[in-house]
Amino acid sequence: xxxxFSRAPLGFVGPAVAxxxxxxxxxxxxxxxxxxxxxxxxxxxxxxxxANYREALVDAGxxxxxxxxxxxxxxxxxxxxxxxxxxxxxxxxRWAFVPHLWRAVFLLPLLLxxxxxxxxxxxxxxxxxxxxxxxxxxxxxxPRAWAMNVHTALWTVIALEVWHRTSYVILLxxxxxxxxxxxxxxxxAIDGASGWxxxxxxxxxxxxxxxxVICSFQAxxxxxxxTNVYLVTGGGPGRLxxxxxxxxxxxxxxxxxxxxxxxLSYLMLLLSLxxxxxFMRVRDExxx
Amino acid sequence: xxxLLKRAAIAFLGAVTLVSVxxxxxxxxxxxxxxxxxxxxxxxxxxxxxxTKGRIKIRVEEIARAVHPTKMAxxxxxxxxxxxxxxxxxxxxxxxGAAGWLEPLSDYMADPTLFPADYDLADFPASFMNVLKRGxxxxxxxxxxxxxxxxxxxxxxxxxxxKPPPLQxxxxxxxxxxxxxxxxxxxxxxxxxxxxxAFAGARNRNTPQAALQNIWGHGGDVLDSGHRPVLTSxxxxxxxxxxxxxxxxxKLAGPGVVNYAYSELLTALQEGQAAMAxxxxxxxxxxxxxxxxxxxxxxxxxxxxxxxxxxxxxxLRAFPQCWAVGVSAFSRHKxxxxxxxxxxxxxxxxxxxxxxxxxxxxxxSLLTDKEVLSSNPxxxxxxxxxxxxxxxxTIPEWTYILESIxxxxxxxxxxxAMTPEKALSTAxxxxxxxxxKAGYNVN
Numbered sequence: 001x002x003x004x005f006s007r008a009p010l011g012f013v014g015p016a017v018a019x020x021x022x023x024x025x026x027x028x029x030x031x032x033x034x035x036x037x038x039x040x041x042x043x044x045x046x047x048x049x050x051a052n053y054r055e056a057l058v059d060a061g062x063x064x065x066x067x068x069x070x071x072x073x074x075x076x077x078x079x080x081x082x083x084x085x086x087x088x089x090x091x092x093x094r095w096a097f098v099p100h101l102w103r104a105v106f107l108l109p110l111l112l113x114x115x116x117x118x119x120x121x122x123x124x125x126x127x128x129x130x131x132x133x134x135x136x137x138x139x140x141x142x143p144r145a146w147a148m149n150v151h152t153a154l155w156t157v158i159a160l161e162v163w164h165r166t167s168y169v170i171l172l173x174x175x176x177x178x179x180x181x182x183x184x185x186x187x188x189a190i191d192g193a194s195g196w197x198x199x200x201x202x203x204x205x206x207x208x209x210x211x212x213v214i215c216s217f218q219a220x221x222x223x224x225x226x227t228n229v230y231l232v233t234g235g236g237p238g239r240l241x242x243x244x245x246x247x248x249x250x251x252x253x254x255x256x257x258x259x260x261x262x263x264l265s266y267l268m269l270l271l272s273l274x275x276x277x278x279f280m281r282v283r284d285e286x287x288x
Numbered sequence: 289x290x291x292l293l294k295r296a297a298i299a300f301l302g303a304v305t306l307v308s309v310x311x312x313x314x315x316x317x318x319x320x321x322x323x324x325x326x327x328x329x330x331x332x333x334x335x336x337x338x339x340t341k342g343r344i345k346i347r348v349e350e351i352a353r354a355v356h357p358t359k360m361a362x363x364x365x366x367x368x369x370x371x372x373x374x375x376x377x378x379x380x381x382x383x384x385g386a387a388g389w390l391e392p393l394s395d396y397m398a399d400p401t402l403f404p405a406d407y408d409l410a411d412f413p414a415s416f417m418n419v420l421k422r423g424x425x426x427x428x429x430x431x432x433x434x435x436x437x438x439x440x441x442x443x444x445x446x447x448x449x450x451k452p453p454p455l456q457x458x459x460x461x462x463x464x465x466x467x468x469x470x471x472x473x474x475x476x477x478x479x480x481x482x483x484x485x486a487f488a489g490a491r492n493r494n495t496p497q498a499a500l501q502n503i504w505g506h507g508g509d510v511l512d513s514g515h516r517p518v519l520t521s522x523x524x525x526x527x528x529x530x531x532x533x534x535x536x537x538x539k540l541a542g543p544g545v546v547n548y549a550y551s552e553l554l555t556a557l558q559e560g561q562a563a564m565a566x567x568x569x570x571x572x573x574x575x576x577x578x579x580x581x582x583x584x585x586x587x588x589x590x591x592x593x594x595x596x597x598x599x600x601x602x603x604l605r606a607f608p609q610c611w612a613v614g615v616s617a618f619s620r621h622k623x624x625x626x627x628x629x630x631x632x633x634x635x636x637x638x639x640x641x642x643x644x645x646x647x648x649x650x651x652x653s654l655l656t657d658k659e660v661l662s663s664n665p666x667x668x669x670x671x672x673x674x675x676x677x678x679x680x681x682t683i684p685e686w687t688y689i690l691e692s693i694x695x696x697x698x699x700x701x702x703x704x705a706m707t708p709e710k711a712l713s714t715a716x717x718x719x720x721x722x723x724x725k726a727g728y729n730v731n
Contacts, residue, residue, distance in 0.1 A: 040365075041364075041365025041366075042365065042383070042386065042387035042388075042684070043365075043387065043388070055725075061718070126544060127542060127543045127544040128542060128544045128556065128559070128561055129555075143542070143543060143544075144543050145543045145544055145547050145703075148490075148546035148703050149543075149546075149703065150703060150704050150705050233491070234490070236490075236491035236546075236700065236703065236705075237491070237546060237699055237702075237703030237704070238699060238700020238701075239696045239700065239705075240700070240705050242696070250691075250692050253358045253361060253362055254357075254358060254687075254688060254691045254692040255688045255722075256365065256383075256688070
């Protein structure tokens with residue numbers, strides 16, 4: 001029996017597949033291919049197998065940037081999650097004052113371009129002209145280069161990250177809270193459960209799937225942080241805030257070594273997967 | 289009748305073609321870093337458009353100073369045909385020349401319709417021209433000579449009874465002593481918005497360019513003649529330590545200098561936040577302009593950067609820099625681009641460039657011209673500085689060493705992330721590893 005074959009579905013999915021091939025599959029394959037070459041922007045292209053990966057893995061600078069990236073990711077993730085959760089619960093509590101207004105205010109940073117935001121914060125933090133310096137001087141804090149100080153540089157970029165993307169956590173947790181059935185809380189109220197017990201035994205367990213999703217997304221975003229760090233500290237002072245993506249950028253565009261930069265990018269991808277994997281497992285367990 | 293109509297149609301088409309050919313306009317794209325150099329190109333582009341009767345239009349694409357080399361390397365590495373005229377820093381030439389991104393100019397110079405006989409190539413210092421050559425081929429015309437100058441507020445020094453430095457500059461000890469006197473005086477008078485000095489300290493190429501002057505001033509260097517790193521030497525350590533001490537030991541500068549590159553330093557001077565500074569000559573036209581810089585115009589003096597007594601005022605220590613204009617090897621309009629750079633660097637236009645706010649000139653005759661000097665006092669110090677230029681390595685890898693190895697190391701030392709000793713040993717190891725990978729025998 002000859003089955004008729006309709007070409008119509010191909011017409012529907014074709015453009016999307018072609019688009020994905022151009023913007024995703026080709027760059028990924030090309031950069032993987034490039035990572036096995038000694039390739040430079042000056043035109044050199046020579047097959048060297050795994051030498052770029054070997055070079056990266058024995059380079060102390062690479063491991064330093066991995067360490068900085070992990071510290072940045074861990075601290076920013078914990079602070080964003082804690083702060084985002086706390087603010088959302090506050091906005092949904094009876095103590096919230098004009099919650100709709102505050103929700104909009106909290107969402108504002110998310111609407112701004114990271115480039116504009118980072119450039120603006122660079123000025124705000126200036127020890128000579130910055131508004132932050134001025135405000136702190138009112139409470140007796142001496143002017144200092146927050147973004148270039150050994151003790152504060154990493155915290156400065158983390159603070160900027162938290163300020164920018166905590167609203168993302170607020171947005172998702174709000175959606176999660178809206179989906180919770182009031183029955184649980186009514187039952188808990190009848191049983192005389194305190195606010196803390198309701199949070200611990202009802203809200204948090206029910207929000208667990210969405211919190212895991214937030215952690216996964218945020219971890220991926222944080223591992224590949226670039227704009228904040230590059231524009232505010234440039235990776236400095238010295239190499240103290242040189243996260244992996246900044247190292248990749250300087251390798252490719254200052255060192256012109258595109259092959260090595262491609263290998264570093266794949267190692268960063270691997271790092272992202274390793275970080276997200278535990279969250280995926282927790283999510284799967286939660287679903288089971 | 290039909291024949292007549294045919295002839296008329298052919299004549300009409302011919303006339304339309306002729307008109308369109310004679311009015312064909314070529315647009316040349318010129319990517320350049322933001323600043324007085326770009327302003328001058330923009331102003332002169334209009335004049336060139338008129339002089340070529342509208343045939344050649346120059347489009348100046350301004351790029352932030354900090355990212356100019358990166359942006360250009362990315363664009364030229366991908367063999368873009370977008371750019372025609374290429375202004376470039378002479379320190380970029382070893383890389384750009386070796387990569388084949390610039391068109392050799394010799395063939396065009398042999399064409400009298402493109403290269404005027406009265407161009408006067410000999411007006412450029414030979415040392416300057418040699419920087420722009422590979423073999424016997426020339427790849428660019430000098431646009432301007434550049435250097436870090438010692439700049440000081442004459443009114444502030446006078447107010448506190450400090451005698452300004454001679455043109456050859458102060459010794460480093462005199463400079464530090466003046467800074468300490470100013471610091472004490474500011475403290476006494478309650479001056480809180482001005483620091484004695486300012487200099488580049490950001491994680492930007494301006495920092496090693498400035499700090500190397502202290503290392504050279506002490507007799508140290510980055511590489512020896514065999515391209516082996518020698519940064520761990522005692523003179524190099526003394527040099528970097530003296531640079532760092534300005535901030536950490538003597539506290540002569542504000543905490544913000546660890547964020548200062550060219551633009552931030554310019555703003556600090558314009559805002560009157562520093563009595564002295566070590567800044568690029570390109571900043572001088574802006575600082576001398578009463579409209580742009582009312583606090584510094586007419587109150588700024590210039591000299592060569594301080595020297596170390598161990599090597600004296602004649603000791604080679606200044607970072608040699610120049611800007612040149614060349615033609616992109618990937619341009620579709622190479623002849624037109626060449627004609628523009630020959631016009632732009634000609635004697636007449638170069639005079640216009642320096643007298644109306646350009647950074648400086650590559651032409652000796654202009655830098656020593658009394659009329660030019662009367663409105664541009666910085667050129668006397670610039671010419672004096674050129675006498676103490678320290679040579680830089682001419683290998684293509686120098687750009688990476690400067691931008692990606694020395695920059696974080698020196699910025700880290702200044703910000704206290706590591707000691708000067710650690711910064712130099714780390715940089716030395718990284719340079720050795722990088723050069724070894726590039727095929728140099730540096731063991």
